Amino acid sequence: MKRRDFLITTLLTSGLIITDPWKSQAASIPEFSDSPFTLGVASGDTQSDRVIIWTRLAPKPLEGGGMPNIRVPVGWKMAKDPKMTEIVGQGTVMATPELGHSVHVDVTQLEANQVYWYQFQVGNYESAIARTKTLPNPNASVDQIKFAFASCQDWQNGYYVAHKHLAEEDLDFVVFLGDYIYERSGNKNTVRQHQGDDCMTLEEYRNRYAEYKSDPNLQAAHHRFPWIMTWDDHEVDNNYANLIPEDKQNLEDFRLRRKEAYQAYYEHTPIRISFQAAEEMAIYRSFELGNLGKLIVLDTRQYRSDQPCGDGGKPRCQEATSKTATLLGSQQEQWLQSQLSKSSASWNIIAQQIMMAQYDLDPRPQTGLFNMDQWDGYVESRRRLLKFVHDNQISNPVVITGDIHSSWVNDLKLDFDDPRSPTVATEFVGTSISSLFPQQYVAAVNLARIANPHVKFFEGSKHGYVRCTLTPDYFQSDYRLVSSVLDPKASIDTLQSFLVKNGQPGAQNIT
Ligand SMILES: [Fe+2]
Structure with a gap:
């Protein structure tokens, strides 16, 4: 025509x-x-x-x-x-x-x-x-689903060579777990520069999305697969919590900034919501992957209470274990529980932003140092979720995570402080497409591995995405990592592969 x-x-x-x-x-x-x-x-x-x-x-x-x-x-x-x-x-x-x-x-x-x-x-x-x-019919008997998940594509820190390789995969869909843009102003010392200052207005956020979306590799990955997307913090402001900004802004200014950032997110995302220019924008939702899986997409930014203990890496103060603290907000938490309860799928995949496993960065016994922006700062929210999964014998729960710009595989324990406690779910944390993981943290994480035996894998210097294969018998994750984000022609390789067997929470390295 x-x-x-x-x-x-x-x-x-x-x-x-x-x-x-x-x-x-x-x-x-x-x-x-x-x-x-x-x-x-x-x-x-x-x-x-x-x-x-x-x-x-x-x-x-x-x-x-x-x-x-x-x-x-x-x-x-x-x-x-x-x-x-x-x-x-x-x-x-x-x-x-x-x-x-x-x-x-x-x-x-x-x-x-x-x-x-x-x-x-x-x-x-x-x-x-x-x-x-399209996805299979919700009640169809499905032999296999293949998808990849990715997150964190700081334009300034590197090229989107991972997206070039992602576009060449054989997948049913892509899950993107947030930090699609970074809101901060330009840095002259990076391979690519943001144009403009810190994003504050609708027009500034629109221009930032446009800058990111001009990348041909990112466009190629969108042009090849449907994406299922959620946001993290940088779509608005680093480490914001509900209506509490990280930047020095008063409540009214931040309320307007968040509303405009949410609108810009909607304007650039193939998401199914009925958009209204409003201060809140509910984006948590779920997808049926035939009878094989259910994909539950969360929002851990919009409804959370403030990061406890002053945020950052801290010993736990009382706020971190408070019963009134919340990561999901009560409405989303109830919705999540009902989604899990009524699921008849073999695999229940929770797609969300921040690392769920405990990680004590202080290797000495009896002391603790935790990242207060992660589930480690919301101990009761995590305990409630993992206890619910355990008590209700939710079928094969797998958590997929972004945010932290490094690769991890974690057993999620009913009690992280007791290695004999049951493993109730498995967590795969994907590294960033391009965003930086400061290399001085790599040694610190490695030193602390001894205090965190539920962590099965950590890699902190490479970028890429995780490719997942779902079958009735197993869930396989391949850590697909590029040789460099500074080289537009960089190659990709599978560094490690892990398997979760049906009915046996916890990952096995099959590399
Ligand atoms: Fe990020």
Whole structure:
């Protein structure tokens, strides 16, 4: 189908009315001096019968997008082949200035476990043709699911060579666990520089997302697989907790900053939520992976109480073990328990941000030094969750984690201070795509391994992602690590592989 025919067809089939009486802005297609598809396209929140497809019109990506203050109709289509001949759905959606001319289309009535291809079009411009895939039917008997999880892509610290390799994997989907952007201002001593100051306003966050999304390797990974995404702290402000900023901002200023950062996140993420410009944005949600797995995606930033004991690495003060402290907030915690209780899947995968296993950084007995930003600062929240998993015999719980820019494999214990205590779940912590793990910490972590026998693996100098294979018999994690983030042509290798067998929590090294 030619471009012009495509537009006419979409206008006819969607019954589009170009002028809309209840909106003051006119709707029309502007003259673009450059392609408006500079940020690529993406798909996400795949289900057995639907998937979100996304793009944002931004001919001048680093200057607020460069779009006129009008609503613009954007055509989309989805097909069963990469040449876009076997069309299964098409339509027109309005890109509005209120949402930075981003569009989210929930394409429905799709077949389960099926590869599709999609494309957007506006004026004389067509986007890249990208690939996506639906999940199997929730009750289907599934032999295998393959996905990768990744996190933490500090633009300044390195190139996205891990994304280049990620795009070449054979996967059903990608899970991204947060720190998609970093909010801070530029650093002259790094391989790439952020433009602009610390992000504070909607426009500044939009420009930062646009800078990151201009990377061809990141676009390639989005163009190949649907992504299931959650956020961590840097999408707003380092180590913020609910409405408490790390930076010196008053409550009202931070309330507005967080709201605008959340909006920018929505505008750049193929996520299925009904967006309202509001101070809160609920993004925790779950996905059924046939009868094989359930993927539960958490938000450990928006509802947590403040980091205890003054944050950072500290001995535990009373706040860290307080029963009133919360990491998930009571509503999300109850939701998580009900998701686990009613799950009939073999594998229950909890995708979340911060390390869940205890890690005592002080190797001496009777003393302790813990990272107060992790679950170690919210001891009761962790105890409640692991006790719930144990008491209710939740089937094969596996936690996948980001945030810490280093690779770990941990047995999650009912009582971390007693090595004989039951292992109730397994945690795989993925390193960063590019963000730094300060090398002076590597020796400190290694020295403390003796005080943390439930930690099975730690590697603190490499970057990449974790590839996971799920079958009825096992959950395998391959730590896929690149040789350097400073070399755009760096190679990738599987450094270690671990297996969790069905019915036996805890990881075995099978490298
Ligand atoms: Fe990070």
